[in-house]
Amino acid sequence: MANQIGGVGLLTIFVLAVFVGFEVVSKVSAILHTPLMSGANAIHGVVLVGAILITGTASGPVQIILGLIAVVLGTVNMVGGFVVTDRMLRMFSAKRSEDRR
Amino acid sequence: MSNGVLFGDLIAAVCFILALKGLSAPRTARYGNWAGAAGAALAVIISLSTGHLQHVGLILLAVVIGAVIGVPAATRVKMTAMPQLVAIFNGVGGGAAAVVALVEFLTVAHNSSLISAGDQVATVFTILVGSVSFSGSMITFAKLQELMTTRPVVLPAGRWISSGVFAAAIVLGIVGVPVRSTGLLVVLMLVSLGLGVLFVLPVGGADVPIVISLLNAFTGLTVAASGYVLGNTLLIVAGTLVGASGTILTRLMAAAMGRPITGILFGAFRAQVGGPAAAAENRPVRSGTPEDIAILLGYARKVIIVPGYGLAVAQGQHTIRELADLLAARGVKVAYGIHPVAGRMPGHMNVLLAEANVPYEALLEMDEANSELSSADVALVVGANDVVNPAAKTTPGAPIYGMPIINVDQAAAVVFCKRSLRPGFAGIENELLYDPKTTLLFGDAKESLGKVVAAVKSL
Numbered sequence: 001m002a003n004q005i006g007g008v009g010l011l012t013i014f015v016l017a018v019f020v021g022f023e024v025v026s027k028v029s030a031i032l033h034t035p036l037m038s039g040a041n042a043i044h045g046v047v048l049v050g051a052i053l054i055t056g057t058a059s060g061p062v063q064i065i066l067g068l069i070a071v072v073l074g075t076v077n078m079v080g081g082f083v084v085t086d087r088m089l090r091m092f093s094a095k096r097s098e099d100r101r
Numbered sequence: 102m103s104n105g106v107l108f109g110d111l112i113a114a115v116c117f118i119l120a121l122k123g124l125s126a127p128r129t130a131r132y133g134n135w136a137g138a139a140g141a142a143l144a145v146i147i148s149l150s151t152g153h154l155q156h157v158g159l160i161l162l163a164v165v166i167g168a169v170i171g172v173p174a175a176t177r178v179k180m181t182a183m184p185q186l187v188a189i190f191n192g193v194g195g196g197a198a199a200v201v202a203l204v205e206f207l208t209v210a211h212n213s214s215l216i217s218a219g220d221q222v223a224t225v226f227t228i229l230v231g232s233v234s235f236s237g238s239m240i241t242f243a244k245l246q247e248l249m250t251t252r253p254v255v256l257p258a259g260r261w262i263s264s265g266v267f268a269a270a271i272v273l274g275i276v277g278v279p280v281r282s283t284g285l286l287v288v289l290m291l292v293s294l295g296l297g298v299l300f301v302l303p304v305g306g307a308d309v310p311i312v313i314s315l316l317n318a319f320t321g322l323t324v325a326a327s328g329y330v331l332g333n334t335l336l337i338v339a340g341t342l343v344g345a346s347g348t349i350l351t352r353l354m355a356a357a358m359g360r361p362i363t364g365i366l367f368g369a370f371r372a373q374v375g376g377p378a379a380a381a382e383n384r385p386v387r388s389g390t391p392e393d394i395a396i397l398l399g400y401a402r403k404v405i406i407v408p409g410y411g412l413a414v415a416q417g418q419h420t421i422r423e424l425a426d427l428l429a430a431r432g433v434k435v436a437y438g439i440h441p442v443a444g445r446m447p448g449h450m451n452v453l454l455a456e457a458n459v460p461y462e463a464l465l466e467m468d469e470a471n472s473e474l475s476s477a478d479v480a481l482v483v484g485a486n487d488v489v490n491p492a493a494k495t496t497p498g499a500p501i502y503g504m505p506i507i508n509v510d511q512a513a514a515v516v517f518c519k520r521s522l523r524p525g526f527a528g529i530e531n532e533l534l535y536d537p538k539t540t541l542l543f544g545d546a547k548e549s550l551g552k553v554v555a556a557v558k559s560l
Contacts, residue, residue, distance in 0.1 A: 010329050010332065013337050013338060014341055017338045017341035017342060018345060021121075021343075021344065021346065022348075022349065024122050024342070025342075025346040025349050026349060027125045028121065028125055028346075029125060030441070030448065030451075031448065031455075032124045033451070034448035034449060034451065035124060036448070037350060038183075038187050039121070039133075040321065040342065040343040041191050043117050043137055043343055044320050044321050044343040045190075045194055046117075046141055046144055046335060046336060046339040047194055047197045047198045047201060047327060048141075048164075048167075050327055050331050050336050052145065052148045052164075053154075053331060053333070054331070055156060055160055056151070056160060057155070058155075058204060058208055060207070066200050066203065066204045067204050068160070069163075070196075070200040070201050071164060072170070073167070073196050073200070074167065075163070075168055076167045076170050077171070077191075079167065079168045079171040079172055080171030080175040082137065082138040082141065083175035083176060086134055088455075089134055090131065091180075091455040092127040092455050092461070093130075
């Protein structure tokens with residue numbers, strides 16, 4: 001629960017992250033909007049970390065099964081997300097090396 | 102949580118920020134993505150090495166299963182099926198976050214007096230929005246994969262049903278803060294899943310880019326809220342970054358459609374077909390042979406190509422690139438005009454053309470394209486309709502009225518490569534098709550462009 005850093009501490013991190021997020025994303029080139037979406041998708045796959053932590057501390061079959069489902073979903077999201085984003089970006093960088101020739 | 106773990110999370114958070122920062126230029130984008138992946142891997146390894154975890158074997162097995170599903174899906178899917186895949190990855194992330202919040206509640210529920218109000222608000226939020234994101238993304242997937250109709254599905258009294266379910270979800274959410282009951286949260290989850298379905302059903306194909314971006318923002322915020330529930334700073338930072346990216350994209354898409362977000366979500370494109378469209382039937386159009394088009398293009402000085410979803414469906418991106426290369430070799434200046442909402446996700450046309458190795462210097466954003474079009478000899482519209490329809494400027498009653506368009510009517514001549522005279526997704530007749538300076542090339546984009554390529558070669 002929120003007691004290690006404290007609710008207000010977590011809220012502070014959230015608010016600062018909002019500003020960083022808007023600052024960084026507003027500089028993303030329009031050409032790369034699809035990789036942005038897919039890359040952002042991969043990043044929220046980090047919910048896998050949460051899924052691992054709750055499953056590891058869960059007791060009772062229901063919690064464990066639900067936790068494991070969340071781990072599977074989170075992994076699909078994270079691993080698939082990064083792989084597919086890399087595939088897209090490879091096309092963008094391949095084009096660059098061709099231009100140089 | 103030890104300082105070591107917190108420090109590792111900090112490094113991972115920085116990696117995620119670098120991943121987004123890398124996307125400011127195509128040159129750095131790939132390194133950024135690697136940094137993000139490294140950060141994610143680090144975070145997972147740290148979480149697994151937290152001393153007191155149980156069931157590590159089962160968890161690892163679940164990770165392996167997830168990877169076995171995710172990697173082949175990501176490597177094998179065709180580039181044209183990218184919007185579906187993005188939708189499905191988005192959905193499973195939202196679903197995972199909702200389940201995480203529910204399990205965390207189950208684990209501490211026997212001690213429910215210890216849960217602070219803030220934690221409970223975050224729990225309820227995660228379950229509600231995460232479930233909406235999950236079911237909404239699955240319906241979006243089904244629409245894009247054409248497992249169901251891509252047209253808006255309007256249930257009888259659909260508005261009332263949606264409003265009722267929406268109100269029920271809100272009430273359950275509010276009640277769920279003081280009343281800490283597992284049953285109530287499960288009901289909330291089910292109602293929210295239904296809400297996600299009802300929310301996406303009435304959305305038509307042309308509005309999908311905005312829905313995908315919005316669901317992306319939802320999942321991000323859900324993950325951030327689940328981070329609050331767990332007291333995990335990394336989840337908060339990562340989720341918030343995604344929330345910001347989704348919000349910005351949603352705003353850009355809405356601006357590109359020239360209407361407020363609410364208008365799109367509440368059925369802006371529920372087109373009233375008929376009226377002016379009915380009157381426009383059976384009017385003469387001028388259709389050309391591939392040879393006619395080849396002559397028109399081959400002797401032009403400047404050609405602007407405007408691609409749309411039809412190009413993606415026909416997988417004609419390589420053919421159009423071949424055509425552009427041939428024209429460039431003849432000394433014709435060729436550029437592409439990209440409308441922000443062309444296709445089925447933000448930036449869809451850019452990825453499609455990148456796959457065909459079109460140099461990104463040739464991709465013009467809408468404003469640039471419009472300033473080039475007035476001096477262009479030919480505008481070649483391939484598989485696009487609504488984004489070039491002058492009704493957006495001239496017909497106040499049209500559903501797309503007010504949407505910024507690519508002004509292909511400014512070019513000296515217009516060529517439409519279309520499968521039929523059927524209006525686009527918005528169901529509005531395009532006056533430009535009947536304009537004397539317009540030539541139509543009927544047929545599948547890839548096939549008919551292939552014929553034009555052959556004809557240009559023999560010029």
